[in-house]
Amino acid sequence: MDIHRKSDSEQAAVLGLVDGLRPAIERHDRAEVVGIIAKLLALRAPMGEQWLALAKLAGDRGEITSARAALELFVDFSGRSAMALYQQAAVLAQLGLWNDARAILSALPAGQPEPAALAHSSGTAALAVGDTAEARRMLEEATRLRPASGPTWHSLSTMIDYVQEPQEADRLLAAERQMAFASQTDFGIYLYALGKMHADRGEHERAFAAFSRGARLTRPAGGYDPDRDSRIARDAIDGYDPRRMAQIAAQQGEPTGRTIFVTGLPRSGTTLVEQILTAHSEVADGGEINRLGLLASDMGGNSFEALERHVAREGAPALARLWDHWLAERFGAQGRIVDKTIGTSRLLGIAASLLPQAPLVWLRRDPLDCAWSCFRTRFNGSYPWSHDLEDIAHHFALEDALLRQWQDLLGDRLLVMDYETLVSEPATAIARLLAHCDLAPESQAFAPHENRHVVATSSVMQVRQPISRSAIGSAQPYAQFLTPFSDAYYGKGAPSS
Missing domain, CATH: 3.40.50.300 (P-loop containing nucleotide triphosphate hydrolases)
Structure with missing residues (x-):
């Protein structure tokens, strides 16, 4: 954090607020956390990339206005780069602000910051707001760009009747070879898509087997208590x-x-x-x-x-x-x-x-x-x-x-x-x-x-x-x-x- 451009009193105020933030988080003191973030925003504290984390903290505690302001400071600090804007859209989506997230994604330069990630995120946002035609177009593009993406195959599968579109079933099955190189979690998510395909086609034993394996592979580390x-x-x-x-x-x-x-x-x-x-x-x-x-x-x-x-x-x-x-x-x-x-x-x-x-x-x-x-x-x-x-x-x-x-x-x-x-x-x-x-x-x-x-x-x-x-x-x-x-x-x- 570079605070050298602030006056001595402002520097002291910022440092005091930052020092108090972690203890407030550890105490689960929501009011204190959001109060500190609001004061940092009012000071336009030079928090740099930390504004992204502060935006998430504020949003998770119900303070959407503060989260938006922190995101804007993060984007400005990052020179309004494609990656920073993409991260801004991701946080807005997590907060349920899908229309805002989609607007940012739609304005990004084609293929930036990474073509497959942008196509997947754009498709997910379009699906959430009900633009199913655009959602399918973007998710299909994402599977072509990155065939070993379990989350993309899964999202796409929700839009397809595999009985009516057997060619899509063939595409999904063919992707299993690429999925062998994916992470365990990604492969597990892909199996949910595979299970959906088998279920559509009435292949009940295969469907249950795919869902069961997907459940095992994606089970949270801590399990269920x-x-x-x-x-x-x-x-x-x-x-x-x-x-x-x-x-x-x-x-x-x-x-x-x-x-x-x-x-x-x-x-x-x-x-x-x-x-x-x-x-x-x-x-x-x-x-x-x-x-x-x-x-x-x-x-x-x-x-x-x-x-x-x-x-x-x-x-x-x-x-x-x-x-x-x-x-x-x-x-x-x-x-x-x-x-x-x-x-x-x-x-x-x-x-x-x-x-x-x-x-x-x-x-x-x-x-x-x-x-x-x-x-x-x-x-x-x-x-x-x-x-x-x-x-x-x-x-x-x-x-x-x-x-x-x-x-x-x-x-x-x-x-x-x-x-x-x-x-x-x-x-x-x-x-x-x-x-x-x-x-x-x-x-x-x-x-x-x-x-x-x-x-x-x-x-x-x-x-x-x-x-x-x-x-x-x-x-x-x-x-x-x-x-x-x-x-x-x-x-x-x-x-x-």
């Missing part, structure tokens, strides 16, 4: 009861109805519900924003005791204002917002208590179908339980228990929707959903496939299609391979549907 998962689930409900939650809610003096919380297991229909809701004129945007996780981190846990202690220190209205600040940072100040962060089941007590006007929606799906869909989906390491069928059973059983407990605690405030009912009787189910969220019926909400809302989850291609029952029973051809899940899940006393 069922005891930790169980402990977090226990803490999620610990101490919560209607009376105590109502006491927190009674302290709230701010409007709290802007957010609509949608939760449920991955692959249970939460993205479809988000598409339905964001199609409505009163709903501005949505996504997996993880701001409840920031609150839980500030609180030091997700139990009622942790919440009560934090409210006593900060005040319920101040926490609601912080929540609104985070929403405005990410989505702007207008319109309602859908928060479909996976794992909200573990934080529902915080949301229900602090934001008493916020609607709560929980999606559930046939367990075997949902388990198979999770097992065959590449989640980028987000859900370590998804790599093993018995681990999936353990996690599902925890979520079932949480749902039963939250239903008892929240009553009618929690709308529980079955995926099968939603896709079989969409008109009735969508009307019920809109009413629960205090939204008037609008025709576009009943045609969510026409919604151009950004989708960056594994359901991106499914929700671009008209609502269909085709995924019901999707696990049946694989039932013989899924016995480790069935034996573990039903052996835990979970319901059969």
